[in-house]
Amino acid sequence: MTDANNNLLKDSDVTLTASPASLNLEPNGTATTNEQGQAIFTATTTVAATYTLKAQVSQTNGQVSTKTAESKFVADDKNAVLTASSDMQSLVADGKSTAKLEVTLMSANNPVGGNMWVDIQTPEGVTEKDYQFLPSKNDHFVSGKITRKFSTSKPGVYTFTFNALTYGGYEMKPVTVTITAVDADTAKDEEAMK
Numbered sequence: 001m002t003d004a005n006n007n008l009l010k011d012s013d014v015t016l017t018a019s020p021a022s023l024n025l026e027p028n029g030t031a032t033t034n035e036q037g038q039a040i041f042t043a044t045t046t047v048a049a050t051y052t053l054k055a056q057v058s059q060t061n062g063q064v065s066t067k068t069a070e071s072k073f074v075a076d077d078k079n080a081v082l083t084a085s086s087d088m089q090s091l092v093a094d095g096k097s098t099a100k101l102e103v104t105l106m107s108a109n110n111p112v113g114g115n116m117w118v119d120i121q122t123p124e125g126v127t128e129k130d131y132q133f134l135p136s137k138n139d140h141f142v143s144g145k146i147t148r149k150f151s152t153s154k155p156g157v158y159t160f161t162f163n164a165l166t167y168g169g170y171e172m173k174p175v176t177v178t179i180t181a182v183d184a185d186t187a188k189d190e191e192a193m194k
Helices: 184-193
Strands: 012-017 025-026 030-032 043-044 049-057 064-075 079-086 090-093 099-107 114-121 131-134 137-142 145-152 156-166 175-183
Touching: 012 025, 030 114, 079 156, 079 175, 090 145, 099 114, 099 156, 099 175, 114 131, 175 184
Parallel strands: 090 175
Antiparallel strands: 012 030, 012 049, 025 043, 049 064, 079 099, 099 145, 114 137, 114 156, 131 145, 156 175
């Protein structure tokens, strides 16, 4: 902090506030400038966001000086966790029944950016023409989440191995989802027996 003549101001009280309030400031409220005219605050948070910081100084002549700045806190992608799930563990292999798969990349409660790709292990003899995994096998995470739809006309066990690489360059431990596709005729017979 300096005066009108660019002289460093020591022993001035600076009040710092943050918005949103999930940013923790230490000291909380006011700090006194040191010999270099600096009021030092430490900011910590577990919520990735852009914060508005407002510093205010009341001078002895009654004037109030205010300075506003933004500070962006990002998720810790080094500690991100990749998860995957399906809304069903089995479906009818009729080409119409659809399973919804959801893949997330999060650090604590914060979404992490990155790329996802999936390897699909199919029953013997099944080719890519026999099933649909839409819209694609590769994608970028939006708000830490990717959703896919799967359907097939061939029965058997399908294993989806999801991989991710964060934008920070960290490769995540792959996660697996298994879906069993039941023969459409078998499914009809089981339904008729109920």
